Amino acid sequence: MSKIEELLKADREYVWHPYTQMKDYEQLDPLFVERGEGVFLFDVYGNRYYDTISSWWAILHGHNHPLIRERVKAQMDRLEQVHFAGTTHEPAIRLAQSLAELTPEPLSKVFYSDNGSTACEVAVKLSLQYWKQSGRPEKERFISIERGYHGDTIGMMSLGGVPMFKGPFDCLTFNSQRLPAPYCYRCPMGLENHDMDDPEPACSLACLNPLEEILAKEADKTAAIIMEPLLLGAGGMIAYPKPYLSKVAGLAKEYGLHLILDEVATGFGRTGRMFAYEHCGVTPDFLCLSKGLTGGFMAMGATITTREIFDAFYDDWSTGKTFFHGHTFTGNPLSSAAGLASLEVFEQERVLDRLPGRIDALVSGAAALSDHPNIGDVRGIGMIRAFEIVEDKESKKAFDTSKRIGWNIYLEGLKKGVILRPLGDVIYLFLPLCTTRQQIDDILGRTFDTFRQVLPG
Numbered sequence: 001m002s003k004i005e006e007l008l009k010a011d012r013e014y015v016w017h018p019y020t021q022m023k024d025y026e027q028l029d030p031l032f033v034e035r036g037e038g039v040f041l042f043d044v045y046g047n048r049y050y051d052t053i054s055s056w057w058a059i060l061h062g063h064n065h066p067l068i069r070e071r072v073k074a075q076m077d078r079l080e081q082v083h084f085a086g087t088t089h090e091p092a093i094r095l096a097q098s099l100a101e102l103t104p105e106p107l108s109k110v111f112y113s114d115n116g117s118t119a120c121e122v123a124v125k126l127s128l129q130y131w132k133q134s135g136r137p138e139k140e141r142f143i144s145i146e147r148g149y150h151g152d153t154i155g156m157m158s159l160g161g162v163p164m165f166k167g168p169f170d171c172l173t174f175n176s177q178r179l180p181a182p183y184c185y186r187c188p189m190g191l192e193n194h195d196m197d198d199p200e201p202a203c204s205l206a207c208l209n210p211l212e213e214i215l216a217k218e219a220d221k222t223a224a225i226i227m228e229p230l231l232l233g234a235g236g237m238i239a240y241p242k243p244y245l246s247k248v249a250g251l252a253k254e255y256g257l258h259l260i261l262d263e264v265a266t267g268f269g270r271t272g273r274m275f276a277y278e279h280c281g282v283t284p285d286f287l288c289l290s291k292g293l294t295g296g297f298m299a300m301g302a303t304i305t306t307r308e309i310f311d312a313f314y315d316d317w318s319t320g321k322t323f324f325h326g327h328t329f330t331g332n333p334l335s336s337a338a339g340l341a342s343l344e345v346f347e348q349e350r351v352l353d354r355l356p357g358r359i360d361a362l363v364s365g366a367a368a369l370s371d372h373p374n375i376g377d378v379r380g381i382g383m384i385r386a387f388e389i390v391e392d393k394e395s396k397k398a399f400d401t402s403k404r405i406g407w408n409i410y411l412e413g414l415k416k417g418v419i420l421r422p423l424g425d426v427i428y429l430f431l432p433l434c435t436t437r438q439q440i441d442d443i444l445g446r447t448f449d450t451f452r453q454v455l456p457g
């Protein structure tokens, strides 16, 4: 038995992979990755794959970016980990300062954690405790969005709206008010699609009427609304109109509740701007970050909030206003060093300035596929494009789930050197920011070939 076969046998024996029906590995080995470089992953057999999903939406500047690698190595020679209560260190201080400088004025306090779910949990807990300590203890409810996703902890499942992920756990979750998803292709209000950039959508954003109704009745009892700005990621890569976000932000302010923006996926240039909220000129009370925070190199989460929130916790110990929350790897020095290096790459390589040309190539190239009889919708923002696969374009009827269309596309994509990990029947490209125009053309070509091979139309 070769070493590779031995390891694969041990993988089957001992490893339980996330979001995976392990039985599928009876038919197919997991992609056995040996190394990464730029936009590519290489498997142990020497095959090359475009990392078309940025390794779960994390890698920004490509795998193994030399500057980030050097900074993490140098940090490793000094300090690899230290608890973050009662201690501090230079990389975490400098990263917090840089994040505060990157974000608009009232956002100035950075609470570190170690992943995206915890970054959101922290925001929810801070919001609740803020109201308790600010003479409004009855503000205990949260509003979230159908098809929203904020992670897999019990708390974040409570505020998430992807039924498949919540399945048996519903009995453990807390109730939140759920708004209909701004899913224009399958409008929950039965109205027409419209352009994401249209400042006055023809539908008048009717899907937000329920929010106004909830607020009129329950704003006094509501702590916050949590949402992913401009793109519901795991819920189906649903890009939604900018005025939706502006309107929610306006209503949150008007009715006195916190706005929690989960930019775990959209942060750090993915949408063409550093943060998605910048497209709409809104400022959240809490900004949740992870994934691209370290350029995708290391695990880290951060929740950025305002001095006003911070001040409600700042008092003598005896008042009991401490925020009792923390994770072992909070503010990890290696992750912080990676985060700082990633921000340096943004400057050195003028990453944001280079994006418009790349985004144009992706948008126009992807649009060419909208004629395909099984592509019902092509949507996205920035370096993200999604294709919703349907059996019948006219009726928007989906394929029977037993056909596992998304999975079959994934398998065929691997043969063509692209990782088209599906979200149900939605296939998407979530490209590293360093992907060149030429690479974008090549990725689109391989993706289209894959569709042609698998889809009946």
Ligand SMILES: Cc1ncc(COP(=O)(O)O)c(C=O)c1O
Pocket (backbone or CB within 6 Å): 115, 116, 117, 118, 120, 149, 150, 151, 152, 228, 233, 234, 262, 263, 264, 265, 266, 290, 291
């Ligand atoms: C918007 C959003 N929030 C939160 C999370 C959870 O992050 P993590 O998997 O690091 O806990 C994700 C993960 O995909 C996400 O896309």
